[in-house]
Amino acid sequence: xxxxxxxxxxxAAHLEKLRSQISTDIEAMHQKEASLKEYEQRLRxxxxxxxxxxxxxxxxxxxxxxxxxxxxxxxxxxxxYDRAHALLEAARRGLxxxxxxxxxxxERVTAREVEVARxxxxxxxxxxxxxxxxxxxxxxxVIKAKPSFTTAPFLAAKNLFTNGKST
Numbered sequence: 782x783x784x785x786x787x788x789x790x791x792x793a794a795h796l797e798k799l800r801s802q803i804s805t806d807i808e809a810m811h812q813k814e815a816s817l818k819e820y821e822q823r824l825r826x827x828x829x830x831x832x833x834x835x836x837x838x839x840x841x842x843x844x845x846x847x848x849x850x851x852x853x854x855x856x857x858x859x860x861x862y863d864r865a866h867a868l869l870e871a872a873r874r875g876l877x878x879x880x881x882x883x884x885x886x887x888e889r890v891t892a893r894e895v896e897v898a899r900x901x902x903x904x905x906x907x908x909x910x911x912x913x914x915x916x917x918x919x920x921x922x923v924i925k926a927k928p929s930f931t932t933a934p935f936l937a938a939k940n941l942f943t944n945g946k947s948t
Contacts, residue, residue, distance in 0.1 A: 817872050
């Protein structure tokens with residue numbers, strides 16, 4: 782009867798290990814999400830500042846409004862922005878997929894926990910039933926062990942004399 786609880790204990794330990802891994806994964810994802818949000822905020826501030834204020838010019842930087850270099854540099858900056866935005870969106874989609882996968886995994890672990898609890902309850906009831914049956918069989922064996930006077934008169938006499946001396 783104790784052998785059935787050992788796999789259950791192992792299974793419970795395995796489920797606890799999975800739960801701790803999931804919580805660690807959740808914490809890491811929260812950190813990634815916070816980092817991505819911070820990065821997105823910086824990008825938005827950069828774009829906003831680029832749209833509202835002219836960029837500061839340094840001594841080595843000259844912008845010509847109508848030259849081919851200015852259009853090329855503007856295009857290259859927009860390409861950088863588009864690439865960064867695409868990377869951010871890809872990371873956001875990946876994070877969303879990870880969240881869905883984690884939620885599904887948590888649901889499966891919860892369902893497994895419920896199933897294990899149900900099995901443990903069933904095993905406990907079954908063990909109690911076996912204990913009651915074993916006690917009933919032992920009681921029946923004790924009752925059968927006492928011979929009647931008609932079947933074994935010498936045994937009955939011996940039991941009578943030995944019981945009389947012990948009292």
